[in-house]
Amino acid sequence: MTVATKERKLTIARAMAEAIAQEMRVDERVFVMGEDIGPLGGVFGNTRGLHEEFGSERVRDTPISETAFMGAAVGAASDGMRPIVELMFVDFFGVCFDAIYNLMAKNTYFSGGEVQVPVVLMTSTGGGYSDAGQHSQCLHATFAHLPGMKVVAPSNAYDAKGLMTAAIRDNNPVIFMFHKALQGMGWLGTEKDAIVHVPEESYEVPIGKAAVVREGNDLTIVGITSGVHHGLKAARQLAERGISAEVIDLRALVPLDRATVIESVRKTGRLIVVDEDYQSYGVSSEIICSVAEQGVPLKAAPQRVAYPDIPIPFTPPMEQWALPNADKIVAAYELMEKHS
Amino acid sequence: MKPSRDQKIWMYEQMHTSRYFEECIEKIYMEGKSPAFNMAKGPIPGEMHLSNGQEPCAVGVCAHLSADDIVTSTHRPHHVAIAKGVDLNRMTAEIFGKKTGLSGGRGGHMHIFDAKVNFSCSGIIAQGMGPAVGAALSRHMQNKPGVAVAFLGEGAANQGAFHESLNLAAVWKLPVIFVVEDNAWGISVAKSASTAIEHNDARAAAYGIPGHFIPGNDPLAIFDIAGEAIERARRGEGPTLIEIETYRLAGHFMGDAEGYRPKGEKEALFARDPIPKMRQQLLDDEDWSDAQDQELVARTHARVDAAIQFARDSEYPAPEEAMEKVFV
Numbered sequence: 001m002t003v004a005t006k007e008r009k010l011t012i013a014r015a016m017a018e019a020i021a022q023e024m025r026v027d028e029r030v031f032v033m034g035e036d037i038g039p040l041g042g043v044f045g046n047t048r049g050l051h052e053e054f055g056s057e058r059v060r061d062t063p064i065s066e067t068a069f070m071g072a073a074v075g076a077a078s079d080g081m082r083p084i085v086e087l088m089f090v091d092f093f094g095v096c097f098d099a100i101y102n103l104m105a106k107n108t109y110f111s112g113g114e115v116q117v118p119v120v121l122m123t124s125t126g127g128g129y130s131d132a133g134q135h136s137q138c139l140h141a142t143f144a145h146l147p148g149m150k151v152v153a154p155s156n157a158y159d160a161k162g163l164m165t166a167a168i169r170d171n172n173p174v175i176f177m178f179h180k181a182l183q184g185m186g187w188l189g190t191e192k193d194a195i196v197h198v199p200e201e202s203y204e205v206p207i208g209k210a211a212v213v214r215e216g217n218d219l220t221i222v223g224i225t226s227g228v229h230h231g232l233k234a235a236r237q238l239a240e241r242g243i244s245a246e247v248i249d250l251r252a253l254v255p256l257d258r259a260t261v262i263e264s265v266r267k268t269g270r271l272i273v274v275d276e277d278y279q280s281y282g283v284s285s286e287i288i289c290s291v292a293e294q295g296v297p298l299k300a301a302p303q304r305v306a307y308p309d310i311p312i313p314f315t316p317p318m319e320q321w322a323l324p325n326a327d328k329i330v331a332a333y334e335l336m337e338k339h340s
Numbered sequence: 341m342k343p344s345r346d347q348k349i350w351m352y353e354q355m356h357t358s359r360y361f362e363e364c365i366e367k368i369y370m371e372g373k374s375p376a377f378n379m380a381k382g383p384i385p386g387e388m389h390l391s392n393g394q395e396p397c398a399v400g401v402c403a404h405l406s407a408d409d410i411v412t413s414t415h416r417p418h419h420v421a422i423a424k425g426v427d428l429n430r431m432t433a434e435i436f437g438k439k440t441g442l443s444g445g446r447g448g449h450m451h452i453f454d455a456k457v458n459f460s461c462s463g464i465i466a467q468g469m470g471p472a473v474g475a476a477l478s479r480h481m482q483n484k485p486g487v488a489v490a491f492l493g494e495g496a497a498n499q500g501a502f503h504e505s506l507n508l509a510a511v512w513k514l515p516v517i518f519v520v521e522d523n524a525w526g527i528s529v530a531k532s533a534s535t536a537i538e539h540n541d542a543r544a545a546a547y548g549i550p551g552h553f554i555p556g557n558d559p560l561a562i563f564d565i566a567g568e569a570i571e572r573a574r575r576g577e578g579p580t581l582i583e584i585e586t587y588r589l590a591g592h593f594m595g596d597a598e599g600y601r602p603k604g605e606k607e608a609l610f611a612r613d614p615i616p617k618m619r620q621q622l623l624d625d626e627d628w629s630d631a632q633d634q635e636l637v638a639r640t641h642a643r644v645d646a647a648i649q650f651a652r653d654s655e656y657p658a659p660e661e662a663m664e665k666v667f668v
């Protein structure tokens with residue numbers, strides 16, 4: 001008789017906390033620091049339970065001093081520790097970016113590979129709940145643009161746990177971006193499809209490997225975090241019209257799995273990229289360029305559904321209008337068909 | 341420096357206005373957010389940081405300022421905005437995301453800008469300080485009168501921008517005052533866990549400028565010390581750092597369960613609520629009656645109610661207006 005494995009659905013927040021706890025149990029060098037990540041368990045719930053289990057020595061609430069604690073993460077990592085550091089909102093990177101892109105990202109190179117900087121920087125992204133222009137950005141491209149940091153961003157709890165485990169074990173700096181609307185905190189609204197079965201045992205999701213989350217033949221939709229969910233919804237809408245869309249979850253921006261995207265577009269001949277980050281100079285251009293450079297034959301001009309090049313507005317009518325969504329992807333497909 | 345009777349009544353009236361404003365916002369914020377609390381829902385979406393209890397900091401300082409003076413505030417800006425004379429109707433409409441709001445709905449509660457009275461705020465901790473220093477520099481370079489005041493929380497005093505701004509203002513002897521509203525908490529982290537010293541006024545010594553600590557959330561004491569500091573700045577004698585012990589009677593933001601507070605703390609703070617205290621002072625020390633008090637309270641309520649009605653009645657902007665005002 002086979003025993004069905006019990007479904008254990010977790011939010012991304014719980015999955016992240018579980019991965020961190022499991023690594024902390026087996027590796028004394030792993031510790032966590034950031035604002036309100038201690039007894040409160042993180043504003044976004046991703047360190048819940050850690051302070052109770054590991055105490056204040058390894059789960060450290062910091063002062064509001066990002067410049068200092070981001071630099072401290074670099075120093076501790078270079079000296080043999082494996083810090084996980086939280087930047088509460090990615091929008092706050094401005095007060096500590098030097099430590100990130102000039103130190104964390106470059107010290108390995110500057111030292112000819114002698115110095116390792118195994119920091120995991122976890123940070124929340126995304127809007128949709130009227131938190132306005134200093135608390136709603138994604139900034140995917142800002143981080144992915146600068147060499148020396150891996151950048152991952154899960155769309156569901158399974159990937160969140162596996163990517164976090166892989167990030168902690170990685171000997172390089174890894175930026176772990178989690179989208180607030182996928183986090184499973186009810187007060188931020190929750191994408192139900194992000195809450196999925198998560199195995200209890202520890203596992204890694206390889207960093208730099210995209211996932212084909214829906215197979216199709218007519219169109220490739222590429223996204224990351226929220227973009228994946230918009231893509232899946234659009235694919236379901238298109239399926240009702242007999243159009244078969246393939247959806248790719250990049251899961252990482254650095255390294256970028258161009259091969260999976262190119263293979264898919266070779267099959268479908270059509271490409272739409274969805275990104276909640278600002279459109280210009282962004283993820284969408286990088287993906288489309290990567291396909292174009294390979295001379296992949298296209299049946300229609302590629303499209304992008306990304307955030308317009310404006311600061312994120314507060315008021316719901318403006319913000320909701322500006323955000324990517326499934327309808328915009330369907331409209332982009334219609335535009336492709338009209339012009340092809 | 342002692343306030344006149346009129347100044348006392350002005351401070352008291354602003355405190356009432358601010359408190360009643362926050363009480364109304366608190367109620368309206370919860371509209372549409374049931375059964376499950378979702379920040380995105382209701383007539384006031386997004387984060388909401390209320391200033392209940394911190395009114396003395398705003399009124400004691402702003403009593404010395406005119407519209408021409410500059411104020412930068414924080415993610416918790418309403419009390420300061422009100423005391424600085426920000427257009428209440430348009431500020432309320434902004435918080436509701438309406439077209440008639442100060443920025444037409446683009447900024448919201450953490451990004452209140454009213455250029456007419458030189459008020460602005462920002463949601464990034466301590467980042468109002470540099471702009472205050474710069475505004476003071478501008479007045480100095482243009483040979484124009486006016487001082488700049490940067491409000492910040494005690495949590496912000498551990499940011500690099502705090503220390504750099506203090507030094508820059510000091511070395512250039514600029515007319516700027518830094519006002520730390522010490523409400524003892526930075527979200528869930530107690531001041532004692534984040535700050536290596538007890539009171540931030542001690543840090544003034546590191547930059548060779550005067551520092552003052554004001555206990556007791558007392559509007560009259562704040563009026564006194566802030567008045568001296570502002571006069572000093574106006575005389576061209578440079579910056580001052582002031583830390584004020586104040587009380588956060590609300591959560592960090594709406595929806596905060598406040599599980600980190602020691603038992604009984606909230607009750608103890610409410611027992612020291614500065615508004616009834618000031619009312620009693622007026623009744624005891626000034627020619628002030630219950631009837632006058634009731635009239636003042638009714639007046640502030642009517643003003644706030646009208647602002648809220650204005651906000652509710654206003655239209656939302658058209659979505660495409662999001663594309664406007666990126667550049668001018």
Ligand SMILES: Cc1ncc(C[n+]2csc(CCOP(=O)(O)OP(=O)(O)O)c2C)c(N)n1
Pocket residue numbers: 035064066088092095415416463464465492493494495496497523525526527592
């Ligand atoms: C640079 C930066 N880091 C972190 C935050 C998140 N945050 C918002 S309010 C807050 C606490 C601020 O404490 P304090 O300065 O004492 O002001 P209070 O909230 O008590 O008024 C934090 C950490 C932020 N907005 N900006």
